[in-house]
Amino acid sequence: MVRRDPRQLGQARTRWTLESVRAACPWLRLSTTGGMSRLLRRLGIHLKAARDYVHSPDPQYEAKLADVQAAIARAKADPQRYVVVFMDEVTYERQPSVACTYEAAGSVQPLARRSHRSNAQRRVLGALNALTGQVTYIQRAHADISALRAFYKTLRAAYPQAETIYVVQDNWPMHFHPDVLTALQAQSWPYAVPKPPHWRAEPTRPLPQLTLPIRIVQLPTYASWCNPIEKLWRKLRQEVLHLHRWADDWPGLQDLVSAFLDAFVHGSEPLRRYTGLLRY
Numbered sequence: 001m002v003r004r005d006p007r008q009l010g011q012a013r014t015r016w017t018l019e020s021v022r023a024a025c026p027w028l029r030l031s032t033t034g035g036m037s038r039l040l041r042r043l044g045i046h047l048k049a050a051r052d053y054v055h056s057p058d059p060q061y062e063a064k065l066a067d068v069q070a071a072i073a074r075a076k077a078d079p080q081r082y083v084v085v086f087m088d089e090v091t092y093e094r095q096p097s098v099a100c101t102y103e104a105a106g107s108v109q110p111l112a113r114r115s116h117r118s119n120a121q122r123r124v125l126g127a128l129n130a131l132t133g134q135v136t137y138i139q140r141a142h143a144d145i146s147a148l149r150a151f152y153k154t155l156r157a158a159y160p161q162a163e164t165i166y167v168v169q170d171n172w173p174m175h176f177h178p179d180v181l182t183a184l185q186a187q188s189w190p191y192a193v194p195k196p197p198h199w200r201a202e203p204t205r206p207l208p209q210l211t212l213p214i215r216i217v218q219l220p221t222y223a224s225w226c227n228p229i230e231k232l233w234r235k236l237r238q239e240v241l242h243l244h245r246w247a248d249d250w251p252g253l254q255d256l257v258s259a260f261l262d263a264f265v266h267g268s269e270p271l272r273r274y275t276g277l278l279r280y
Contacts, residue, residue, distance in 0.1 A: 021036055058222070074166075085136070094120040096247055120250055123139070124138075125147060130168075182209050231274060240256055
């Protein structure tokens with residue numbers, strides 16, 4: 001009952017209270033809110049903080065996830081020929097982000113010590129192997145066409161024996177730019193591809209046709225929870241970027257990010273556990 005809208009049961013509110021639960025359940029014959037509170041405790045129902053929630057509006061949600069599962073099954077059956085990675089990009093800044101840490105009780109607060117220099121940003125393009133936890137990445141000033149092409153070449157170099165590298169990625173339009181796709185083998189699109197209407201179907205400039213053996217697998221739209229590498233970025237923020245002390249040493253911070261990611265370039269079972277990949 002407590003998961004239903006109170007208005008469905010005649011209570012003119014958006015959230016349940018002890019009094020509204022009691023009023024909606026007269027058959028309980030409880031005369032006080034204290035009695036209602038004790039009953040809910042016995043039933044294992046407690047007042048809890050809510051969290052934001054959204055579900056993907058993609059009508060092909062289940063079909064796209066089935067494609068991911070099929071690619072992973074192929075890689076499990078023949079890991080020498082097939083590789084599956086989850087790809088994404090993340091941005092970090094010179095200035096530290098604010099987060100909780102330990103400090104003495106009282107009015108003194110932990111400080112995110114910022115630099116007097118202007119802020120700067122850095123983009124990391126990364127891929128997380130679904131079966132080994134191996135991380136492949138590059139750092140660039142921008143995640144543009146040249147960066148994506150360079151990343152795909154780096155990814156190919158990481159798996160030189162693979163016949164096909166399945167790259168599971170979100171629907172950022174830049175992933176589908178014609179100039180980016182010239183780096184890959186010919187793609188087929190079972191689902192709609194998000195492209196701005198002003199983009200041409202052909203490449204906009206002469207670029208080498210690399211025909212890298214990479215096959216793009218589309219994630220559902222607006223479904224970041226389906227991409228395990230998001231949890232790697234969370235770990236990066238938690239262990240490196242929150243309250244960092246390198247605001248005045250921008251190259252040093254970039255080296256620190258690289259050192260963090262380098263710890264996983266040969267794979268990591270704990271990272272697979274952390275990112276939820278053990279379910280595959």
